[in-house]
Amino acid sequence: MSDLAQLYQQVILDHSRQRTGEAALLAPPAGERPEGYGSSHQVNPTCGDEITVEVFAGSAAPVRWQGEGCSISMAAASVASEILAEDGPERFRAAEEAFRALMHSRGRGTADEELLGDAAAFHGVAKFPGRIKCALLAWAAIADALAQAESTSHAEYTEGGRP
Amino acid sequence: MSDLAQLYQQVILDHSRQRTGEAALLAPPAGERPEGYGSSHQVNPTCGDEITVEVFAGSAAPVRWQGEGCSISMAAASVASEILAEDGPERFRAAEEAFRALMHSRGRGTADEELLGDAAAFHGVAKFPGRIKCALLAWAAIADALAQAESTSHAEYTEGGRP
Amino acid sequence: MARLRGDFPILDREVSGHRLTYLDSGATAQKPVCVIDAEQEFLTRSNAAVHRGAHTLAVEATDAYEAGRAALARFTGAGEDEIAWTKNATEALNVVAYGFANASAGLGGSEAARFRLGPGDSIVVTEMEHHANLVPWQQVAARTGAQLRWLPLTDDGELDLSALDETVDASTKVLAFTHVSNVLGTINDVERLVARAREVGAHTVLDACQSVPHMPVDLRSLGVDFAAFSGHKMLGPTGIGALYGRSELLNALPPVLTGGSMITTVTREGVEFMPAPQRFEAGTQPVAQVVGLAAAADYLTHIGMDRVAAHEREIAGLLVEGVQRIPGVRLLGPADPARRIGAVAFDVAGVHSHDVGQYLDAAGVEVRVGHHCAQPLHRRYGVTSSTRASAAVYTDREDVDRFLEALAGVRAFFGAAA
């Protein structure tokens, strides 16, 4: 498989077109934010990619995001949203850590497929130092929004999205 | 003759020690300046050499100066002062022009000994681009002070220092 | 022209198993061997501090340094004392902007009064400026209270000058604009802009980064007050740029960076500055880089800037035509090669520029992707980024062909050519 095909796995191309979690933001004004709400805006200054994420702790549809960026960064947003929505915050955090380690492995790491699911398809990105930031942007934004959401949530947001 | 001996002709070394025109400045306050008074302060920023010149148009001792600098610049001040005092402003201006041309000749010019007198000994300086400014500093200061002196002088200051 | 590729050693290398197709000269140009050699020769023979020493090495280094200034003055139609060295064009533009800011803060004495800005004054920039000729002016506006105004763009990538007389008016103290857009490639009508600025007494600041490397430029006859350009974009080294200023203005502009070699006297109480250009050259200068840049200017002069421009116009034509033929690719900037240089930016429908660039790289084709330091421009055309192929004197038809061939495959690969 060429480097290019390793980078742009079909899973990634699919997620970049069929994006889980992409939706109009609710952006409630400061006074009207529900409990368990968090949001984060992240920019990759090298290429101008941006993403804004809203997390609703404890909700059945816990992530909404809007972004602008390359297929790697959009696919990453979709994959990461899916993991948070389906596996809950604990697993998301574990996956985020594993994903970050994979990206910084310079292509020598192996992906924990069980933990990472579709995100394992990003292992080829680690060989492209210029693209690692693209893959990490959405993860960082979701993790940040999630941390905020949890800090405003009375009901502890636990495993599987159920309070 | 070595380059060094050409640069530091005996005439130059002598003038740098026995300096014509070097004297305490009179520095009259702005309101009390006599007619035909001009002064100029020049600095060579590369090496910090400086000179302050006072010209008294029409006087028998038309130049006073104080300076701080290398033997080349001090000798030049002495030689140029002597020319102004002995030969008068017209000849001084002609000599200044010839001297400037000589300095910029990159060592290929020949000195007009009749016009330049002791200043002809500076011809070796032209081979040392780093020292040309030293040789020119006092000439520029005297020329500048002289121009000012003449502009404040009613009695035209002419040949030989006699009005 | 074909033979001169041999002068650029880097062009022999491979990328992703293909011949290197370097189409990112708009970001930075490759260096001919004469430039590399000139620096090396200097470092192994005459390296020393300039304007500071009396010894033989220092004199040789100073000569080389000032000869470099003379060479670039000749190359750009400037006087020798009208070129001050900076580290890049960005610094040069900042020096002008800070000069205005410093004058506005009361520095520089009565000489500098002409540069004072305050509320009620305006600074005019264009919507196609590189951030380097934009952010410094935003900063000056913020600190002086002057108003920042914009000259807009037409849909086909030219300056829209229909409201020029209203935008540049009696309040205008600075008109800062680029000679050539680094994204659109557009060559602006300097004459008209300078004429208007003169009518209202505004100072003109020309960003000449993308003109000096690609066409004959005579700064004095353009009539601008200040201009900036970079060495690394004109086949010279990184680490060297230049500020041009009309002699009278450059001597009146308050210096920005202060320190050694730009003062005449420093006492405990205060300081006196040297005249231009030295007053802008604080500290040890990029001497070896000046020597390299002079070699680059000589190299270009030897070819002839008219020939360089003609060659690049031909490449521009091929690029523009080729890009427009590919379905789903939208050209940004004028289609007419006579109105532009060979920096050709475009948007690929449904594929992000970063992905376009990555795909091309796999074919050995090196292009620039992103906002090219021109975010307002991209916003104007409804995109946040674009892909840019940009040429230099060594770019040839094969580069263009390889690029176009790869570009034609992009949308299918990313599933965007539905």
Add this chain to the structure above:
Amino acid sequence: MARLRGDFPILDREVSGHRLTYLDSGATAQKPVCVIDAEQEFLTRSNAAVHRGAHTLAVEATDAYEAGRAALARFTGAGEDEIAWTKNATEALNVVAYGFANASAGLGGSEAARFRLGPGDSIVVTEMEHHANLVPWQQVAARTGAQLRWLPLTDDGELDLSALDETVDASTKVLAFTHVSNVLGTINDVERLVARAREVGAHTVLDACQSVPHMPVDLRSLGVDFAAFSGHKMLGPTGIGALYGRSELLNALPPVLTGGSMITTVTREGVEFMPAPQRFEAGTQPVAQVVGLAAAADYLTHIGMDRVAAHEREIAGLLVEGVQRIPGVRLLGPADPARRIGAVAFDVAGVHSHDVGQYLDAAGVEVRVGHHCAQPLHRRYGVTSSTRASAAVYTDREDVDRFLEALAGVRAFFGAAA
């Protein structure tokens, strides 16, 4: 150590028919072949714009550029994000001073409030500062109304700290001082100065130009807030210097030069800046020079900075002793080689430094003459200029001998040895 002279190609040349005796390393050092080669290798293989492109060349160039930062951070005991590139030390010191000035003008938001200066505040410098760490502070004082105070010198060339507690007091916001004097060679007591600055909450700004090339320096353990040094004095290229700042401070200091590659977002209304170090790196950076500088740091590390310092201390001892033995020659600065580096300045009675330098040059001996960008220091010792012989790692005993032999003839030649 003797063998490493062979690494410096320029040392093979002749001057005035003699072997080159280069004793002007304090102004700028000569370059080992590995530095020259590293730049050349970069230019012929990986030259591209950094942090801007996604293509292979750009990625390689960015890697080389950031590896250079990591190398210099290691070399000086800094964190990687605590080193921002500048063109020279002078720019680095100006960036700090303008950072304070910009903060005082209200830029940089609440983060930058700690840098605001105004009437009632004081800035303290020393009488031995190079103009680069003096004039910028004079300028800031002039524009903010802060008072400039001076730490005086003792007769034997040390900082006189007897009134330290009165000079650096509760009003003091900045204490700017040099690690090592470029004229006197004196090594200052950084620890004591930092301790006093901390007591009163003043920021410390260290001029490390003459320490980093000549002795082991660990900026974090010195505890200074900001520091500056230049590449060209530490065997690296011209055109590259560095600003060190404690991470927290560097991120709060308002940027100075603005433009491309240092912003996150630019709109028509305003701008957001990147964190440090990028916020201080506007425009295309001296990339090849960073690569060269990293090679220089590696070269020095390979020798070992302890050995470098020991070697230069030995040379300093020989120079000081030799100079003092010559009648009519007055040493400026401490006589004890343990308190100084091998930059040895002196005054020759009855002979101007310019003439001294010229005479030595005729013997192939290259020394610096003049005020060495330290006019207040020279005034303190009752002279307007001096002659300075300064060593680097490649300086050997033969250099010292040739220098001393020539120096011994100066006064007789100029008729001053009556």
